[in-house]
Amino acid sequence: MIPDSSSENYPNLRYQHDKVQVNEDAPSFTMSMNDYATYSNLGLLQPITPDLIQAMAIRVLKNEQFDLLFDVANVDLSIVNAIRRIIIAEIPTVAIETVFMKNNTSVMPDEVLSHRIGLVPLKVNPDLLEYRNPGDPVTPENTLAFTMHVQCTNKPGVDQDLTDKLKYNNSHVYSRDIKWVPQGQQQEEKFAHSPPVPVHDMILLLQMRPNQVVSMDMHAVKGIGKTHAKFSPVATASYRLLPEINLVRPILGRTAELLRAACPLNVFDIEDGPEAKRCVVARPRNCSMCRECIRSGNGSWKDQLPEKDREEVNKSIVLTRAKDYVIFSVESTGILDSSTLVLQAFDIFLQKIKQLNAALSV
Amino acid sequence: MYFTCFEFYAKLVVMNVPGPEELLYLPEGMDKVTCEEDKRVPHCSIFTFHLEDHTLGNLLRMQLLRYPKVKFAAYQIPHPLVNDCILRIQTDGTVTPKVALLQAFDDLRSITENLEKAFDEGHEIFLKRK
Numbered sequence: 262m263i264p265d266s267s268s269e270n271y272p273n274l275r276y277q278h279d280k281v282q283v284n285e286d287a288p289s290f291t292m293s294m295n296d297y298a299t300y301s302n303l304g305l306l307q308p309i310t311p312d313l314i315q316a317m318a319i320r321v322l323k324n325e326q327f328d329l330l331f332d333v334a335n336v337d338l339s340i341v342n343a344i345r346r347i348i349i350a351e352i353p354t355v356a357i358e359t360v361f362m363k364n365n366t367s368v369m370p371d372e373v374l375s376h377r378i379g380l381v382p383l384k385v386n387p388d389l390l391e392y393r394n395p396g397d398p399v400t401p402e403n404t405l406a407f408t409m410h411v412q413c414t415n416k417p418g419v420d421q422d423l424t425d426k427l428k429y430n431n432s433h434v435y436s437r438d439i440k441w442v443p444q445g446q447q448q449e450e451k452f453a454h455s456p457p458v459p460v461h462d463m464i465l466l467l468q469m470r471p472n473q474v475v476s477m478d479m480h481a482v483k484g485i486g487k488t489h490a491k492f493s494p495v496a497t498a499s500y501r502l503l504p505e506i507n508l509v510r511p512i513l514g515r516t517a518e519l520l521r522a523a524c525p526l527n528v529f530d531i532e533d534g535p536e537a538k539r540c541v542v543a544r545p546r547n548c549s550m551c552r553e554c555i556r557s558g559n560g561s562w563k564d565q566l567p568e569k570d571r572e573e574v575n576k577s578i579v580l581t582r583a584k585d586y587v588i589f590s591v592e593s594t595g596i597l598d599s600s601t602l603v604l605q606a607f608d609i610f611l612q613k614i615k616q617l618n619a620a621l622s623v
Numbered sequence: 624m625y626f627t628c629f630e631f632y633a634k635l636v637v638m639n640v641p642g643p644e645e646l647l648y649l650p651e652g653m654d655k656v657t658c659e660e661d662k663r664v665p666h667c668s669i670f671t672f673h674l675e676d677h678t679l680g681n682l683l684r685m686q687l688l689r690y691p692k693v694k695f696a697a698y699q700i701p702h703p704l705v706n707d708c709i710l711r712i713q714t715d716g717t718v719t720p721k722v723a724l725l726q727a728f729d730d731l732r733s734i735t736e737n738l739e740k741a742f743d744e745g746h747e748i749f750l751k752r753k
Binding site: 293294297309314317318319320321322324331333336337338339340342343346347350351392394395484485487488489600603604607610611613614615616617618620621622 | 647
């Protein structure tokens with residue numbers, strides 16, 4: 262399957278379809294197809310069949326509340342990418358949209374402070390709030406009100422050589438100072454079991470000196486990441502192709518030791534072989550494709566090898582990435598659980614397809 | 624009125640930036656999808672999806688390219704400030720581009736439904752293993 266990189270034969274079409282080959286200078290076979298004929302003679306490109314659907318598989322590797330890692334096998338990358346884009350840009354959350362600055366004598370300009378406050382993630386279930394369309398009145402159904410009033414003062418009788426935090430009250434303003442103001446009894450009851458608060462208490466918003474004050478009211482609305490990144494429910498949602506490190510010929514003895522030491526991500530191990538110690542790929546998932554192992558040139562690990570061995574090593578290591586196997590990671594900002602985000606993305610995806618299908622069928 | 628500062632809303636300055644609502648709401652009377660026949664080439668149609676982006680464009684393109692009857696499929700976002708996605712489909716004449724597109728929607732739906740199922744299964748297996 263893996264072609265010898267020294268061979269004169271151009272790698273076969275099947276190989277180009279399945280893998281991205283990572284070379285020292287640049288990757289090859291990165292293109293997807295441009296039309297049906299590209300890979301059709303391999304029988305690889307069929308309109309969707311039950312077999313293809315059966316082959317799709319997801320394996321969850323890590324399932325913490327706000328950190329999800331899973332493998333997706335045998336699914337077209339365009340679909341995986343659509344899910345990723347939907348998670349980032351189309352899942353609704355609640356964030357502060359308007360700031361009414363009543364007083365700000367700190368050194369931070371109003372607009373900078375307002376922007377920072379907008380980016381604070383709020384622990385609010387978005388289902389409990391309606392969208393506020395342009396021109397709509399501000400009501401308790403579509404808007405949450407917050408307030409913040411902080412004044413910095415001197416602590417009396419404190420040694421002036423101490424740090425700001427010890428010398429002054431409220432020298433640091435944190436996200437915990439943002440307080441929810443329930444608008445009406447109905448809203449208070451609706452949010453009673455989980456009152457709206459910032460997800461993290463200790464996000465530093467600004468620093469002040471004695472006698473400076475910030476005072477403001479804020480309105481939070483529901484929105485999606487497409488319109489502003491503050492509405493995005495994830496810190497990152499990303500996927501990468503599965504890295505594969507192929508040792509085409511065994512790497513033995515001192516060369517093996519050097520290769521193991523050269524990898525900054527500790528991908529290789531040494532195993533005792535029948536003749537000599539042998540290099541094995543122990544942790545391929547660690548690989549970030551930094552290409553240190555295939556780098557030749559000044560300062561590379563191959564410098565320590567005799568000239569004739571370098572040639573040998575160059576032919577022995579082939580780095581590839583699998584095009585049909587991705588490692589997907591969803592890191593939530595803490596508003597919604599990561600697994601909820603993925604399920605919501607599927608729902609939004611299906612809803613989108615259904616809506617367009619209906620619009621087109623008319 | 625409960626809200627403080629409510630009266631300031633009318634005074635907010637609007638600059639010549641496209642508002643966020645332009646990304647969210649279709650103008651009244653506008654169709655979500657428009658279809659136009661390309662007269663220069665046989666069996667070719669140009670579909671314009673309003674308020675859609677690369678998420679949909681690439682998805683449909685890759686799905687359409689799987690069909691032997693589709694000779695050409697490509698998409699375009701005309702301008703970063705225009706929230707449209709233009710998809711051009713040419714078929715070999717045995718089906719119309721619209722039929723091919725509907726087929727793509729059908730297939731994408733079944734793929735995603737199964738992917739969702741696969742995710743649930745994967746999730747369950749993970750919880751059991753724990």
